[in-house]
Amino acid sequence: MAQVASSLILITLLVKLGVAAAVSSSLARSNTFKRLLLAPYRSARETFRLVAWICVPLVLGVAIRVRVPNFLAADLSIETVILLGVLVGPLSAMAGGAALALPALLHFEIWSLPVNLLVGALAGAFGNFANPEDVWSFSPLVDLSIYRWFTRNLKKPQLDRQILLLVLITLVAFGTSLLSHFRPHWLFGLYSPSWLVELAICVCAPVVVGIPLKIWNQIRIEQKLEEQSRLLLEARLDALQRQINPHFLFNTLNSITSLVRSKPELAREMIVKLANILRMLLKDREAFVPFSDELAFTDDYLDIEVVRFGDKLRVVKEIAPETLSIVVPSMLLQPLIENSIKHGLEPRIGGGTVTLRSRITDDGRLTIEVEDDGIGMPPNGKVSLGRAVGQRGTGIGMRNVRERMEVLYGIGAEVTVQSSPGRGTRVTLMMPVMEGGGGWGGNRDGTALR
Numbered sequence: 041m042a043q044v045a046s047s048l049i050l051i052t053l054l055v056k057l058g059v060a061a062a063v064s065s066s067l068a069r070s071n072t073f074k075r076l077l078l079a080p081y082r083s084a085r086e087t088f089r090l091v092a093w094i095c096v097p098l099v100l101g102v103a104i105r106v107r108v109p110n111f112l113a114a115d116l117s118i119e120t121v122i123l124l125g126v127l128v129g130p131l132s133a134m135a136g137g138a139a140l141a142l143p144a145l146l147h148f149e150i151w152s153l154p155v156n157l158l159v160g161a162l163a164g165a166f167g168n169f170a171n172p173e174d175v176w177s178f179s180p181l182v183d184l185s186i187y188r189w190f191t192r193n194l195k196k197p198q199l200d201r202q203i204l205l206l207v208l209i210t211l212v213a214f215g216t217s218l219l220s221h222f223r224p225h226w227l228f229g230l231y232s233p234s235w236l237v238e239l240a241i242c243v244c245a246p247v248v249v250g251i252p253l254k255i256w257n258q259i260r261i262e263q264k265l266e267e268q269s270r271l272l273l274e275a276r277l278d279a280l281q282r283q284i285n286p287h288f289l290f291n292t293l294n295s296i297t298s299l300v301r302s303k304p305e306l307a308r309e310m311i312v313k314l315a316n317i318l319r320m321l322l323k324d325r326e327a328f329v330p331f332s333d334e335l336a337f338t339d340d341y342l343d344i345e346v347v348r349f350g351d352k353l354r355v356v357k358e359i360a361p362e363t364l365s366i367v368v369p370s371m372l373l374q375p376l377i378e379n380s381i382k383h384g385l386e387p388r389i390g391g392g393t394v395t396l397r398s399r400i401t402d403d404g405r406l407t408i409e410v411e412d413d414g415i416g417m418p419p420n421g422k423v424s425l426g427r428a429v430g431q432r433g434t435g436i437g438m439r440n441v442r443e444r445m446e447v448l449y450g451i452g453a454e455v456t457v458q459s460s461p462g463r464g465t466r467v468t469l470m471m472p473v474m475e476g477g478g479g480w481g482g483n484r485d486g487t488a489l490r
Contacts, residue, residue, distance in 0.1 A: 046237045048110065049230050053244045055113035057251065063097055063116075064252035068259055077127075078260055087132055091124060095136045103143040105228070115228060117141070118216055119248040121156050122163040122209055126175045130164020144228060151219065151227035159212055166201075166208060174201040176257045178250055206246050213245035214238075289314075295348045310347055313340040320371075328367040328448075328474065331398065331406075335359065338373045342394070345381055352391025353381065363398040366406050367474045369448055375441050376410040376467050384414025384465055392464070406473050411466040417459035445469070 067073045076082065076090040101114035108114075117140040125133035137156030144152035167175065179202075217238065220229025230241050292314055299307035317340050335357075342355050377394060385392040397409040445453045452472050459465035 046232055046234055048112075049232055049237055050240065052113045052230065053240055056116065056244060056248055059101070059113055060116060060119070060248045060251045061255070064255045066097075067093060068255055074259055074263070077256060078263055087128060090128060091132050091136045091139075094120065094124065095139050099139055099143060102140055106143050106147040112228075112230065116248060117144070117152070117156060117228075118159055118212060119209075119245055121160045122212065122249050123252060125160050125163020125165075126167040126170070126205065128164075129167060130161050133160030133164045136160065149226055149228055151223060155216060155219070155227060162208065162212070166205060170201040170205065175205070176253060176260065178202055178205055178253050209246040209249055210242045213242045217241055291348060292344055295344075299347075306347065310344055313344050316340045317344075329370040330364065331366050331368050332364040334368055334370060334373055335364075335396075337371070338377060338396075341374050341377065345377075349381075349385075349391060353385065354391075354393040356393055356395040358395065358397040360399045362400060363406060366400075368406070368408070368471070369444050372441065372444070372469070373408070373410065380410055380412035380414065380465065380467075384412040384416070386414075388414050400473065401470070404473060405470050408469045408471075409466055411464060413464040416461045416464050417457075441469075445471070 070093070073090075073093050076086055076093065079086065082090065098116055098120050102117055105112055105115040117137070120140060121133050121137040124136045134157050137160040138153060141149075141152040141156045216227065216229040217231045220227045221231040232238050232241065292310065296307050296310050296314070299310065317337070320337055346353050346355065373396070377396075380394050385394070392413045395409070395411040397407075397411070399407050401407050442455060445455055449471055454468075454470040456468045456470075457465060458468070
């Protein structure tokens with residue numbers, strides 16, 4: 041289309057901006073589209089699907105422009121081809137350009153196909169040449185881009201790919217505008233004899249390209265932040281899981297040394313159990329394990345401690361059978377048992393008893409208790425685990441439990457300590473009942489709350 045009234049052109053440009061924002065925002069709400077767009081590597085099928093996601097609604101827009109008089113803003117062909125070129129590549133841009141040209145060809149606009157193919161090749165070549173970050177950070181605020189380029193190059197001139205992209209889009213918009221003026225029935229484009237309106241046409245094109253980039257880049261940044269947070273969380277949990285008190289290791293090795301000659305069979309059993317513990321600590325583990333597996337790991341630890349302390353240490357278990365299949369954070373009990381033995385029973389001359397309990401409460405939560413009848417702590421009633429750490433030392437074990445419960449459950453769990461001097465201490469863990477295996481996702485571990 042050749043010369044159009046200036047007022048209609050300006051209205052069309054405003055509507056084009058709205059159409060670009062609406063389409064890109066709508067696409068950004070689809071998880072499938074986001075996955076295809078942000079995938080580091082795509083198969084040929086995934087690339088085809090991504091191009092289809094972008095082009096299908098805009099092909100309909102070209103068809104609407106052809107059918108509905110004066111509704112010119114629905115045609116974003118050139119801007120879409122440029123977008124495909126810089127994001128996906130030249131072949132995909134050319135394929136998308138061919139699809140976008142189809143309704144125009146049916147309307148006898150015979151230059152639509154070669155122009156779209158040429159623009160797709162140029163934009164794809166630029167996309168291969170440019171740094172992806174330069175493309176993603178391209179700003180639709182043209183004046184700011186020019187200002188940043190000017191201030192950067194004042195001191196040290198350098199090649200700026202964002203400005204090159206800006207120039208490329210502007211020149212393509214100006215070229216199609218001139219072609220549509222000379223051959224109005226062969227190619228669609230907006231053209232005005234007024235240089236101010238023509239300038240607005242050329243400036244609008246980079247903005248239309250920049251709007252989707254800005255919207256989709258925000259999603260990309262959010263995904264990167266989520267991934268970094270997930271990796272940080274996994275690293276933190278892994279570090280907490282692998283912690284072991286070095287004193288326990290040294291004491292166990294000393295006990296084995298003393299048993300090698302007098303009780304070699306018992307020394308062998310302790311070595312096997314210590315190897316099981318170290319194997320569990322060093323191998324990759326899920327964040328959650330069945331409670332029965334956690335008890336099995338705890339049994340190896342307690343068996344070693346019973347050998348070390350002899351008759352001074354007794355272990356009692358009151359485990360509800362229905363709790364054995366429930367998943368719990370791995371390496372949860374051992375730090376609490378170690379704390380009971382080290383701070384509660386070891387200072388006591390006659391030793392004492394460690395009691396493990398588990399049950400499901402009336403409100404549907406799993407409750408686990410680790411209780412000892414040791415020396416206890418100063419009286420202060422029922423306190424949170426964080427306060428108890430300050431009174432009973434700031435050892436790794438208690439901090440480990442507190443931090444992991446906070447990370448994995450947040451406000452969904454409760455950790456309390458009850459203690460009386462000379463009568464012992466009881467640590468109570470209350471957490472949601474989870475079904476299924478470990479892993480990440482869903483409730484942070486791929487399980488569902490009951």
